[in-house]
Amino acid sequence: MIRIVAQEVTYVTGPVAETSASQTDAARREVGVAETKKLQRRRAKPADRRKTLEILFFISPALILIAVFMLLPIIQAVRYSVYNWKGFGPLVDFVGLKNYARVLQNEVFTDAMIHNLIIIGGSIALQLPIGLGIALLLNRKMKVQSLLRTIIFVPYVLSEVIAGVIWFQLLQPQYGVIDTIMSKFGIQGPAQGWLGTPELALWTVLAVLTWKYLGLAVILFLAGLQGVPSELYEAAEIDGASWWQIQRKITIPLLGPTLRTWGFLSMIGSLQLFDMVWILTGGGPANSTTTMASFLVSEGTKRQNFGVAAAASVILFVVALILAVSYQQFVLKRDAQPADERIKAKKVKA
């Protein structure tokens, strides 16, 4: 939907350059008086035409690239989704919404949706408290602070593939290092391995993702903490507030916008989860770690069910859009309001 609006925008910018000069008088008489004046003023100045050309010169390359490689494939996805198409020959076998029905009735896909939701919830439930805790602890004058920050950020910079390959080795059943260390404490790892047991695999993937992305949370939270004016801390300290009270009453509320934006990024990232799952489990065992993205890639590339894959990607997009808009509505809305208005609103209520 929104992409279509975007397309109109590109079309509209195109003609704008020419209209100002080539508009006929008859057409202009039809427009309101005020509008006519505006147009006359525009015509009077050749500089305006030049300005429009400049704007087009600067913006159109980026818009064209986005139109070809982003907009067009998304429109195509919608088109393919209503055809039964195996990837060769013309699009003739129109099936309407049957692909959508097939996807939504496919237990593998509905389970994949649930897995995505578990990853979204689990990532936030794990990374928010742990990340916040580490950020609060590091947010003090420490000799090694910048070194610690660098170290915590390292997993984020590695590609998911490299992190995944390393963890895959660590998590090997029996002779993997994690099972070895655990057996020294007398604990037996699962016989099929962490990634081979259907009940454990998704949680293991979640743990590896937490390891990979905790650093981002810490870095962003630390940056947000630097925006809290130090006078507030000093004032609170003079008033006798304890460290814990200061964090709870001053730091965390003021960190709100950062936390909420991070939550948004984390949610969008979890919805697209593919690389790590593909490397660690390939979606298995018994489809217990399939995500929406891994479902549509294996439908598209392994089974050549392009129609079904396209329907799945449209559904993935709609889910992402619904989650993004509701997050915007219920969580981020508070940040969009300018601060003084919020205070005013509070005063009115009081």
Next chain:
Amino acid sequence: MSATVAAGPQHTPTQARRAKKRARNQGGNVVVYAIALVVVALTLGPVLYGILGGFRSNAQLAENPAGLPAPWVLDNYLGVLKNPDFWQYAMNSAMIAVITTVIVVVLGIMAAYPLARYQFRMREPIFMVFVLGLLFPATVAIVPLFILITRDLHMGNTWWGVALPQAAFALPMTVVILRPFLMALPQELEEAAQLDGASRIGFFWRILLPLSSPGMVTVGVLAFVGSWNAYLLPLLLLQGDMRTLPLGVADYSSEHSADTAGVFAFTALAMIPALIFFLAMQKRIVNGLQGAVKG
């Protein structure tokens, strides 16, 4: 330590109380350092284990998975370094990342300039196009993108076939980061340049570009790292000699699954460029991510 020494007898009550507080924090520091140590161990442990694993033989790894190299074996690393495939993958990764970065930075700054500093009717709607673009990950369009690039544009298995779509999907974030950056440059600069007879394009070229180089470096680093680490798009588009390092690592680890030490060595060498780049550009990456969150 120093706080307790500094808290001499001549201090006023408030200062004394503050000193006491500081002393208490100092006591807490032991706990803080202990927690920090655990976090560091958990964070770096797997990475170090992978690097050290490359210095062990498969027999060592099988005998005691949790041990250190004894003796240190260089063969695994030398084997990877002598492997022409490794260099080919590294070359492909580097070229694709460079092409992506150049396109993103050039088109990004060009698009951000009028959106930041021109007044025109379509300005906010066009900016919204970029903001909405943030919501569209390449994953959603991956199957049609694959068809478009391989069949319609005949760019499958080429550097450009991967770099162009990657750049398109990186542009929204780039413009969203760069626009506030360009808006923050003072209006007086532009007026002064106009008085001196510079056109708007002259202003862009001679004043805005040099001044915005920090912002451009930031978005460039983000684009480079994103491309270097990318997996899904190269997975669908590249085969054989054209594969990038992430693909090479994934394939090597599944093809040589019996040679654990070799897999560790290959993986460790593949992550070195990203790590070095990260350490050199750390500040930029962090700034960029923070800018994205604040913006």
